[in-house]
Amino acid sequence: MYKNKFVVYFKGVRGSHPVAHKDFMKYGGNTACVYVNVNNKRIILDAGSGIVNAGNQIREERILTQDKSRFNTIILLSHLHFDHISGLPFFNYLHNPEANIDIFCKAESNENLKQILSDFLFNQSFPLNIDELKSNITFNSINVSNDNFAIILRDEDTRPVITNLDGAKKAEENDVVITSMYSKMHQKNGVNAYKISYGGKTLVYATDRESYVGGDKLLSSFARDCDLLIHDSQYTECDYNSIANVKQGFGHSSFEMAIKEKENSHAKMLAFFHYDTNYNDEKIDEIKNSIINKTESLIMTEENQKIELL
Ligand SMILES: [Zn+2]
Numbered sequence: 001m002y003k004n005k006f007v008v009y010f011k012g013v014r015g016s017h018p019v020a021h022k023d024f025m026k027y028g029g030n031t032a033c034v035y036v037n038v039n040n041k042r043i044i045l046d047a048g049s050g051i052v053n054a055g056n057q058i059r060e061e062r063i064l065t066q067d068k069s070r071f072n073t074i075i076l077l078s079h080l081h082f083d084h085i086s087g088l089p090f091f092n093y094l095h096n097p098e099a100n101i102d103i104f105c106k107a108e109s110n111e112n113l114k115q116i117l118s119d120f121l122f123n124q125s126f127p128l129n130i131d132e133l134k135s136n137i138t139f140n141s142i143n144v145s146n147d148n149f150a151i152i153l154r155d156e157d158t159r160p161v162i163t164n165l166d167g168a169k170k171a172e173e174n175d176v177v178i179t180s181m182y183s184k185m186h187q188k189n190g191v192n193a194y195k196i197s198y199g200g201k202t203l204v205y206a207t208d209r210e211s212y213v214g215g216d217k218l219l220s221s222f223a224r225d226c227d228l229l230i231h232d233s234q235y236t237e238c239d240y241n242s243i244a245n246v247k248q249g250f251g252h253s254s255f256e257m258a259i260k261e262k263e264n265s266h267a268k269m270l271a272f273f274h275y276d277t278n279y280n281d282e283k284i285d286e287i288k289n290s291i292i293n294k295t296e297s298l299i300m301t302e303e304n305q306k307i308e309l310l
């Protein structure tokens with residue numbers, strides 16, 4: 001179904017917490033989750049409430065293609081704020097004994113990552129403990145002291161190969177390569193951006209980050225010439241600069257700050273992401289009309305929107 005393809009599905013584009021209201025149906029109310037399928041390799045960016053629908057979509061795809069192979073996915077967590085992990089216990093494949101799930105996030109150690117997710121999402125908060133889940137879950141901590149980290153997804157391998165940037169350079173033509181970049185631009189413990197490369201196309205996922213005046217030079221280098229940049233755009237410029245209702249320092253960007261990152265990195269397309277929960281469809285349409293008509297290649301992402309890079 002996805003042989004030689006690079007397809008991106010937005011399953012949750014909201015920040016902070018889910019919203020369920022008729023005025024939010026167009027852009028959606030689920031929190032951060034992007035399902036990417038690259039040459040039949042599944043990559044899930046963040047596990048906000050949108051991951052529930054990602055799981056349902058994947059199940060339907062497997063029924064449609066009569067795919068009875070063992071299920072594999074990797075989940076890349078940008079950070080451990082609740083809007084990026086809250087859907088995880090309700091992800092259907094977490095409870096499937098035929099599933100291999102590799103979870104990646106910055107943490108002190110693999111055990112530390114497991115412990116944090118266990119404490120947040122399972123112990124007192126869910127009927128099952130983390131060790132009672134039926135799937136085969138591997139917890140992979142990403143060292144934050146450097147960005148010398150890479151994952152290779154090979155055609156013939158069912159599991160991700162964890163390597164470094166030198167190792168990534170040896171990737172073969174049909175491999176999917178993932179790298180990460182840590183930044184302190186988000187309270188309290190920073191955030192990871194991820195880059196997925198395949199077939200000459202590149203996607204960069206950079207949510208929950210508050211940019212600098214003139215843009216973040218590290219990000220513009222990391223995202224240089226990418227085909228699609230998914231970037232935090234929680235606020236309008238007006239709300240971001242509000243004196244009455246302070247938003248500066250919250251760890252999020254305005255739409256204009258995201259556009260600046262697109263310009264600096266020469267990204268071909270920019271997808272706005274992680275909308276403020278006070279912005280209903282009418283408000284986001286207003287923002288869209290004021291921004292997007294000025295420049296092509298800007299995407300006001302909607303829940304379930306699909307973008308094909310290949
Ligand atoms: Zn968030």
Ligand SMILES: [Zn+2]
Nearest residue numbers: 079081186208
């Ligand atoms: Zn956050």
